[in-house]
Amino acid sequence: MNPYFEAATETLPRPQLRELQLRRLQELLDEILPSNAFYSAKLGTQRRVDSWDAYRELPFTTKQEIAQDQLEQPPYGTNVTYPLEQYIKLHQTSGTTGKAPIRVLDTEASWEWWARCWGHVYRGAGIGPGDRVFFAFSFGPFIGFWAAYEGARTVGAMSVPGGGMQTDQRLAAIFDNGITALCCTPTYALRLAEEARRLGLDLAGSSIHSTVHAGEPGASVPGVRARIEAAFRAQCHDHTGMTELGASGFTCQERSGVHLIESEFIFEVIDPRTLEPVAPGGQGELVATNLGRAGMPLIRYRTGDLVQVDESPCTCARTFARLPHGIMGRADDMVVVRGMNVFPSAIEGVLREFPEVSEFRIEVFRRRSMAELKVLLEPLPDSADDLAERAAERLQDRLLLRIPCELVPGGSLPRFELKARRVVQRED
Numbered sequence: 060m061n062p063y064f065e066a067a068t069e070t071l072p073r074p075q076l077r078e079l080q081l082r083r084l085q086e087l088l089d090e091i092l093p094s095n096a097f098y099s100a101k102l103g104t105q106r107r108v109d110s111w112d113a114y115r116e117l118p119f120t121t122k123q124e125i126a127q128d129q130l131e132q133p134p135y136g137t138n139v140t141y142p143l144e145q146y147i148k149l150h151q152t153s154g155t156t157g158k159a160p161i162r163v164l165d166t167e168a169s170w171e172w173w174a175r176c177w178g179h180v181y182r183g184a185g186i187g188p189g190d191r192v193f194f195a196f197s198f199g200p201f202i203g204f205w206a207a208y209e210g211a212r213t214v215g216a217m218s219v220p221g222g223g224m225q226t227d228q229r230l231a232a233i234f235d236n237g238i239t240a241l242c243c244t245p246t247y248a249l250r251l252a253e254e255a256r257r258l259g260l261d262l263a264g265s266s267i268h269s270t271v272h273a274g275e276p277g278a279s280v281p282g283v284r285a286r287i288e289a290a291f292r293a294q295c296h297d298h299t300g301m302t303e304l305g306a307s308g309f310t311c312q313e314r315s316g317v318h319l320i321e322s323e324f325i326f327e328v329i330d331p332r333t334l335e336p337v338a339p340g341g342q343g344e345l346v347a348t349n350l351g352r353a354g355m356p357l358i359r360y361r362t363g364d365l366v367q368v369d370e371s372p373c374t375c376a377r378t379f380a381r382l383p384h385g386i387m388g389r390a391d392d393m394v395v396v397r398g399m400n401v402f403p404s405a406i407e408g409v410l411r412e413f414p415e416v417s418e419f420r421i422e423v424f425r426r427r428s429m430a431e432l433k434v435l436l437e438p439l440p441d442s443a444d445d446l447a448e449r450a451a452e453r454l455q456d457r458l459l460l461r462i463p464c465e466l467v468p469g470g471s472l473p474r475f476e477l478k479a480r481r482v483v484q485r486e487d
């Protein structure tokens with residue numbers, strides 16, 4: 060099977076890929092600025108962006124800004140390029156405590172664009188004609204379910220919805236229909252595996268060859284990925300995306316990180332404190348511009364996602380940059396330790412790679428205006444004695460910072476059911 064969705068752009072040398080991005084951005088600006096009140100107020104009605112320096116002069120867009128705009132101009136705000144009758148889909152973000160969800164509209168053209176972006180995700184996961192893709196989630200107001208369902212047709216695969224079903228019914232649907240690919244959250248994949256074991260079903264012997272996950276960083280965490288792959292005897296793939304932004308990334312057969320779909324987006328990584336670009340390969344907040352959603356575009360949108368980007372060529376021959384560790388956490392939890400930006404969520408990501416860590420806590424000490432970190436680890440019974448040293452070593456490799464790790468007795472750290480709070484701030 061053709062491993063690419065759009066071989067010509069996926070393998071473009073990077074200088075040409077970057078030119079393509081600037082060209083598409085200018086086309087987008089020419090299309091939206093005359094009629095989009097939100098962006099013409101931010102950028103003017105005649106903006107030209109003919110260089111990367113000019114690009115970096117464009118103001119950022121934040122989620123709060125979009126939410127505020129929709130509050131002031133309900134229900135859809137002013138980031139609406141066309142008359143409402145040209146839009147054919149409405150979805151919304153989940154919204155967090157005390158915050159209203161953002162509503163997003165798509166036109167026929169931008170819905171087609173969503174489907175194409177998903178085409179990259181499927182092809183990356185080796186899914187194409189003859190495949191039957193099962194969607195094991197409730198089809199709610201979030202866009203991910205619907206876009207994934209829609210996108211399967213762009214690679215000639217069959218979509219099989221699994222909404223409104225119990226886990227055992229979903230398992231039956233997987234076996235009855237000879238399902239070959241599964242889309243769900245990493246947590247739910249493990250739940251399916253657990254239920255299959257309980258029912259005596261041989262999931263590893265099913266025809267599923269690929270699983271595609273989003274919504275949680277699990278599929279890029281080696282420990283979680285290994286568990287899913289063992290349970291399904293299938294390749295486990297990660298995918299990144301946001302309702303308001305689009306389906307932005309996928310893993311290829313090499314699974315050497317999440318490829319960013321640079322033919323449809325422009326990506327940057329910034330220091331969330333200074334808003335300046337980070338050094339190549341450094342950690343920071345992912346900023347993205349979507350190039351194919353003219354009806355409700357986002358330009359230099361601060362995703363809040365913490366990433367590290369690798370632009371070196373992938374063995375799959377795609378030139379799209381990669382996130383070697385997927386989304387590592389949230390950028391807004393950053394602390395400065397000995398002059399270095401440190402993201403506790405990135406520490407969490409590294410600790411989760413150790414299956415023998417049953418619970419952990421990251422302590423942030425603040426002395427005057429200086430911060431220091433310490434990690435407490437609760438090992439599973441029978442773990443090797445050097446767990447703390449190995450964890451500290453990997454943290455040093457990954458974050459280039461020495462962070463002391465200490466073992467604590469089993470059961471001594473608090474357990475969480477939902478929103479875990481494993482980062483503790485201390486003042487002294």
Ligand SMILES: [Zn+2]
Pocket residue numbers: 311312313314315318373374375376377
């Ligand atoms: Zn690749």
